[in-house]
Amino acid sequence: MANTASTQPISATPTLDAPRTGTWDGGNEPFKASYGKLMMWFFLLSDAFTFAAFLTTYGLIRHKHGVFAGPGKFHFSTDWWPVPDQVFNAFPGLHGHELPLAFVALMTMILIFSSVTMVLAVEAGHRMDKADVQKWLLWTILFGSTFLASQAWEWTHFIHGTEKGLLMADGTVFHGANLAMNQYGPVLFADLFFFITGFHGTHVFSGVCLLIWCFIATTNGTFHKRGHYEMVEKIGLYWHFVDLVWVFVFTFFYLV
Amino acid sequence: MASHATNDHAHVQGEIAKPNTGWIWRTFWVLVGITAVEFVFVFFMDPGTLRNTIFIILTIFKAFFIVGEFMHLKHETKGLIWTILVPMALLVWLLVALVTEGSFIGEVLQNMFK
Numbered sequence: 001m002a003n004t005a006s007t008q009p010i011s012a013t014p015t016l017d018a019p020r021t022g023t024w025d026g027g028n029e030p031f032k033a034s035y036g037k038l039m040m041w042f043f044l045l046s047d048a049f050t051f052a053a054f055l056t057t058y059g060l061i062r063h064k065h066g067v068f069a070g071p072g073k074f075h076f077s078t079d080w081w082p083v084p085d086q087v088f089n090a091f092p093g094l095h096g097h098e099l100p101l102a103f104v105a106l107m108t109m110i111l112i113f114s115s116v117t118m119v120l121a122v123e124a125g126h127r128m129d130k131a132d133v134q135k136w137l138l139w140t141i142l143f144g145s146t147f148l149a150s151q152a153w154e155w156t157h158f159i160h161g162t163e164k165g166l167l168m169a170d171g172t173v174f175h176g177a178n179l180a181m182n183q184y185g186p187v188l189f190a191d192l193f194f195f196i197t198g199f200h201g202t203h204v205f206s207g208v209c210l211l212i213w214c215f216i217a218t219t220n221g222t223f224h225k226r227g228h229y230e231m232v233e234k235i236g237l238y239w240h241f242v243d244l245v246w247v248f249v250f251t252f253f254y255l256v
Numbered sequence: 257m258a259s260h261a262t263n264d265h266a267h268v269q270g271e272i273a274k275p276n277t278g279w280i281w282r283t284f285w286v287l288v289g290i291t292a293v294e295f296v297f298v299f300f301m302d303p304g305t306l307r308n309t310i311f312i313i314l315t316i317f318k319a320f321f322i323v324g325e326f327m328h329l330k331h332e333t334k335g336l337i338w339t340i341l342v343p344m345a346l347l348v349w350l351l352v353a354l355v356t357e358g359s360f361i362g363e364v365l366q367n368m369f370k
Binding site: 030038048055060113123124127247250 | 276283299308326332344356358365
């Protein structure tokens, strides 16, 4: 004992008697969320930047173009930005009826409802109720797929256009829309429609794929063996984000 | 995993807690209600800055319920809440700046050859 005491220098800094336990001292979760959930949040934040860039671009380009100032009733022209409820007023199976925004209202309800069934799946996961998780995941997959099918119809109608079409400068009539021409207004209107709703639709599609995988894993008992259904929660975060984006697309593309 | 305190009692075989879904359906009806109000404004109010402002406020309400309740952010730690909200608040500035810029570009192009 005496030997070791003489050879070892006295340390200037006192050693720790107990490990540090502060919030940011390591060994705990300051945000009280697991790594996976936290990374999903940060991914969604970055994804929100992309969607915000899209919608900001829409705002800039829309304000760059003129608005219809009369005289008479609103009609389509490449000189001004179209009024959304004049563009989106068709409903499947009700040809010839003008139903402004009715179909997009239905799509919104489908997506909000799919969000509810997703929370119900997460809630069932907290209770380790495998059968309920399966049931609500299946409902979410069903509503997600229905939304995608509705969007496919919406796109088809937008691309094919109305019977009236738009009289072009060379005397021909153009029906529908593509990336270079459209009957509803300036070229960029259709471009932004394809890019914004297309990018959102791609997200819904990825979400449906994730949900199908999640359903298979639940059925195989993967999460039950793992002891928690956190994967359902993480996919749920993504799914709600997709719903959230639609809420903004709905306002800025269809309502405003 | 340490963060899953709910699992400890759930491992007991055959014992599944009763579902607690009241808050989910409440949030659902709030979202449906706000969407219905938006449609009332679409059809019964003339377009204009005031109507657009109402739409944006209602949209933010809906976003609050989706992110706060469905995504559970309201019940997370303050640090996580601010980590998500602060960058989003900066985007509002980007939106305002570029929409103003858009109006200006439009005005310049219209008056260019006058």
